[in-house]
Amino acid sequence: MSHRAQMPAPEPPFAPVPADPSGTHGPISVSVEGLRVCRRGVAVLANISCNIPQGRITGLLGPSGSGKTTFMRALVGVQKITAGTLTVLGRPAGDPQNRHDVGYVTQAASVYRDLSVLENVNYFGSVHGSSRQDAKAVLASVGLSVLANRKARNLSGGEFSRVSLACALVGKPALLVLDEPTVGLDPVLRADLWAQFAAMAEEGTTLLISSHVMEEASHCQTLLLLREGLLLAQLTPDQLRQRGETDDLELAFLRLIQGTPTETAEVASAAEGEDAR
Amino acid sequence: MNPSMLWSTCTRVLLQLRSDPRSIALILVVPAVLLALVYWLYQNETLAPGMPRTFDRVGLMMLGIFPFVVMFLLTSITMLRERTSGTLERLLSTPLHKADLLFGYALAFSIMAAAQALVATGTAYWVFGMAIAGNAGWVVLISVLTAVLGVALGLLCSAFAHTEFQAVQFMPVVVIPQILLCGLFVARDQMNSVLEVISNVLPLSYAVDGLQQVAQSSSPTSQLVWDLVVVAAFVLAGLLLASLTLRRRTA
Numbered sequence: 001m002s003h004r005a006q007m008p009a010p011e012p013p014f015a016p017v018p019a020d021p022s023g024t025h026g027p028i029s030v031s032v033e034g035l036r037v038c039r040r041g042v043a044v045l046a047n048i049s050c051n052i053p054q055g056r057i058t059g060l061l062g063p064s065g066s067g068k069t070t071f072m073r074a075l076v077g078v079q080k081i082t083a084g085t086l087t088v089l090g091r092p093a094g095d096p097q098n099r100h101d102v103g104y105v106t107q108a109a110s111v112y113r114d115l116s117v118l119e120n121v122n123y124f125g126s127v128h129g130s131s132r133q134d135a136k137a138v139l140a141s142v143g144l145s146v147l148a149n150r151k152a153r154n155l156s157g158g159e160f161s162r163v164s165l166a167c168a169l170v171g172k173p174a175l176l177v178l179d180e181p182t183v184g185l186d187p188v189l190r191a192d193l194w195a196q197f198a199a200m201a202e203e204g205t206t207l208l209i210s211s212h213v214m215e216e217a218s219h220c221q222t223l224l225l226l227r228e229g230l231l232l233a234q235l236t237p238d239q240l241r242q243r244g245e246t247d248d249l250e251l252a253f254l255r256l257i258q259g260t261p262t263e264t265a266e267v268a269s270a271a272e273g274e275d276a277r
Numbered sequence: 278m279n280p281s282m283l284w285s286t287c288t289r290v291l292l293q294l295r296s297d298p299r300s301i302a303l304i305l306v307v308p309a310v311l312l313a314l315v316y317w318l319y320q321n322e323t324l325a326p327g328m329p330r331t332f333d334r335v336g337l338m339m340l341g342i343f344p345f346v347v348m349f350l351l352t353s354i355t356m357l358r359e360r361t362s363g364t365l366e367r368l369l370s371t372p373l374h375k376a377d378l379l380f381g382y383a384l385a386f387s388i389m390a391a392a393q394a395l396v397a398t399g400t401a402y403w404v405f406g407m408a409i410a411g412n413a414g415w416v417v418l419i420s421v422l423t424a425v426l427g428v429a430l431g432l433l434c435s436a437f438a439h440t441e442f443q444a445v446q447f448m449p450v451v452v453i454p455q456i457l458l459c460g461l462f463v464a465r466d467q468m469n470s471v472l473e474v475i476s477n478v479l480p481l482s483y484a485v486d487g488l489q490q491v492a493q494s495s496s497p498t499s500q501l502v503w504d505l506v507v508v509a510a511f512v513l514a515g516l517l518l519a520s521l522t523l524r525r526r527t528a
């Protein structure tokens with residue numbers, strides 16, 4: 001493919017970010033090496049390397065268009081990749097076996113509008129071999145039991161996106177990839193969901209969750225910061241506060257993400273130094 | 278293929294249809310009403326003694342054409358929705374096999390087609406006294422087969438549409454030429470050679486030819502069997518091509 005040959009090499013300041021210690025100690029669920037994705041001849045992800053720890057919540061943060069969705073699609077195995085290796089649950093991304101073990105909630109809720117809530121969850125459950133009872137249990141866990149027989153098209157935006165979430169939970173995945181699952185939810189529901197995610201992680205499920213809302217980053221054990229298709233850093237929320245020299249995660253994130261390439265390079269190399277020690 | 282996944286896909290499609298009374302009316306009621314229209318259209322024709330009624334010829338062919346048109350339309354729109362709503366991408370990231378999805382669709386619409394064929398054929402026989410030599414069971418079988426043909430082509434065409442509007446645009450391109458050339462308006466052996474050749478590669482022509490075989494002889498002819506085999510081959514080819522358009526991994 002000629003357009004791939006013309007792709008610019010990733011700029012030097014953004015050499016692969018070393019995996020954070022929080023990602024390398026315990027068992028690893030996903031390991032990404034030199035991932036590069038081009039969409040319509042444009043590099044959308046360039047040279048991403050990182051590890052996602054098992055049984056933890058990993059946050060994927062970055063401005064709009066930075067490649068969060070593309071990264072998630074690559075992990076799930078629905079995105080064509082240009083270069084690099086992606087090992088998900090010990091198998092290459094997109095391996096047929098992974099379809100049993102990876103749950104993916106797309107950014108735009110993908111459910112059947114002309115089916116009831118229960119029918120939706122039941123159908124996506126049935127392709128994973130789970131029962132109607134499982135579907136009801138999952139509906140209860142996302143607080144939709146009372147709406148079980150309502151047609152999906154007659155739901156509010158937040159209810160609708162929870163149906164989409166329920167459709168992924170019903171497969172009892174070992175790795176759950178959630179693309180902005182809390183958008184449009186009220187604070188109470190958001191807190192509920194994060195508590196539920198934490199409980200799932202406790203039980204050994206690996207979660208990768210993208211978000212725009214920085215206060216949510218504090219619920220994550222590891223953060224992946226993306227900017228323009230480059231992985232700026234993989235760190236813990238505490239490390240992010242340290243590097244941003246503020247307790248405000250939002251401000252710390254802004255400082256890191258808006259840093260000029262050289263500043264960011266310093267941050268990155270500082271991180272490298274830390275990890276080397 | 279996994280029978281339980283195929284079956285749950287089939288019931289899911291039927292549940293979706295159930296929530297749309299207009300589609301059900303389109304399947305069950307509209308063909309019978311159109312048949313009545315054709316009957317009244319030819320009500321006052323004067324026949325030479327011994328000549329069969331035009332209704333017996335045209336009405337019979339309609340029984341093969343309705344299911345094809347209706348199912349093509351319903352399937353291409355339903356499948357397009359599946360693509361644009363993101364549910365297809367979601368399904369392709371689950372253990373569901375492509376064949377379970379496609380045959381689930383085909384099975385669901387065949388069940389509806391069988392109901393449609395029973396209503397339409399029953400109307401033709403009992404209300405309008407259609408008289409043909411062959412067994413009505415063959416008429417029902419051919420109706421269901423053309424319905425599945427519509428499903429297969431609809432699934433395939435939906436891959437080349439980005440909006441429901443574009444999906445509907447396939448009607449005049451894919452469906453109407455087949456209706457014009459299937460032998461309904463001019464017998465196929467009386468067309469000019471170019472049109473006859475085109476007619477020979479269009480699946481609906483074989484379905485209509487099969488219906489004419491049923492009309493003419495009381496026991497199934499080898500030509501009828503051949504017609505059925507050809508239509509079935511088109512169905513399988515359509516489903517196979519449709520499965521190639523279902524990509525698990527996209528750019």
Ligand SMILES: Nc1ncnc2c1ncn2[C@@H]1O[C@H](COP(=O)(O)OP(=O)(O)OP(=O)(O)O)[C@@H](O)[C@H]1O
Pocket residue numbers: 039040044062063064065066067068069070071107528
């Ligand atoms: N279907 C597509 N074809 C071509 N380019 C695309 C496509 N989808 C996204 N892109 C481009 O890829 C880049 C990354 O997009 P992506 O959807 O991964 O961003 P994102 O971080 O998820 O953004 P957001 O927070 O707005 O959802 C963007 O520049 C976008 O324009």
Ligand SMILES: [Mg+2]
Pocket residue numbers: 068069070107179
């Ligand atoms: Mg996105």
